Amino acid sequence: MSLCLSRGLSQLPLALWAPQTLHTTTACHYMPVRTFGIKSVTTPKPSRFNVSPDLPILKSTPAAALERKAYTLPLRSGAVAIKKGMTGIYDAQTGTRIPCTVLQLDRVEVVSHKTREKHGYYAVQVGAGWKHPSNMTKSLLGHFSAQGLSPKRHVYEFRVKDESGLPPVGHMINADWFQEGQYIDARSNTKGKGFTGVMKRHGFGGQDRSHGVSLTHRSLGSAGPGQGGGSRVYPGKKMAGNMGNEQNTVQNLKILKVDAVNGIVVVTGMLFLPTTLSPGYFRPSRLLIGFVQVLSVVLRDAWSGYKMQSRSLGLRCQQQQRSLHNVSRLAKIFGNVLLQLYWLLERRLYMIHE
């Protein structure tokens, strides 16, 4: 009983009357003991910290992080493609023209796996294209050689949820890895614009053409307030600088066409990276330079549970369940007809989604 009491209450009488016995009882659990009688005048305060033994386990562990991410990670790998240009596709039913981007998959193969046991997470390492062995470091060459693969120009990693999303090493990812009607996310580096001014980079208005303005028609005005504001330039001030050539992800592009023989995937809309010209258009050495900048569209399979898509899907499911609940309540009142109608509607919705 005495040990459970707070320090000030428990110590005094025990310390005065039976110091030896106290020492024996606290052998396993150390508690500072006063051996002479000074009584604390302050009343004991409850601890500010929650120290009860049945607290939940902290969520900052790698295992907990993986568990949290499992909901948003895709089930299978993406692919690496080359942007070949844009064209239009006519919808057979409506006759409307859909602007689209043509991508080509060139020798995309699974190079290796990242596993939770060894690396802490599951991912598929995917390589694409071909690079001359003499242009490659020996360590990377050995990596490909050990897997029995040709040297790859581009190597990317795609995180997946679990082991079931790891195709065997050497598995060729063709255009038929995707299906028409699926939605994907495409990631690439944007076109580099070089060192640009604020008007182009941040859309500033510039200054007057006249009214006494001289030589600063396209420059930013003031970089910040004076004495009242600290007489300094605040961090993050928009200024002139390098524009473009930064990573950009476009989400939910619909796949319009898949041609496995030619490795062609056609997606809606545009991607903000430069187009490669047809091979042989440039001299090979030039092509190599252009290649690295250009050939880096990373396709991610959004349909099979990528972040945004799956979140919106999850939300949709919740909403549907909620509305279903309401409707079933209504159905009790209005009879079974309404419910059946609703089911029909639901089925149609699903068909549209699929």
Place this chain on the structure above:
Amino acid sequence: MASISPIMRQLGYLRPLLKTPESILGRRTISTAYTPKSDAAPLPNKLPRSFMSQLPTRLRPDQAPKKLKIYPPPASTRNICKEPINAVTQSQLSTLDPTGERKALFDYRRNPRSVKPGDILRVTFKNGDPFSGVCLSIRLRGVDTAFLLRNELTRVGVEMWVKVFSPDVQSVEIVQRSEKRKRRARLYYMRQPRHDMRSVENIVSNYLKKKSALTGQRRQRR
């Protein structure tokens, strides 16, 4: 310091005259002397294993760098299909224009009987009113091939881009050819009041009358 009288002074410094070139060469400092590097002594053929650890790793026979096997690349889709845009375009055209009729009608660079800028055209659509006007330009872009028509409706100049291969376009008729070959491919000067053709309604209605007389059909709505 007492100066030496000029009589006592030495007349000349004669010692260098006694030196031969050989003696000059032979007097080199130690830093410039060249000693050729001795050749590395070859390793004994049958070095016992116990001595291997004394060698640097690169010289040990079992630690020699491995010869990497370079695997050949698989067949490339880039070689199979060098121009994917063309492939997509062709697959589209095979359904949109199976006979190649529409393509030939606007391929003004190759087909002498095609539509030329300056011709008056009449386009009928599947959904919507027909439109007629002067062709100001033809844009040859594969499946996105289009032409620009200019007309005047309610005394307001109207222009319309029409996609040649759009499924919405039902037919394109040449109402009237231009008398002379235009010396420009893009007739944008016809937007100027001085060159504007204004309405082509009369020409088109005449054409439709003639056409209905020939075919014996009721006059269509313009």
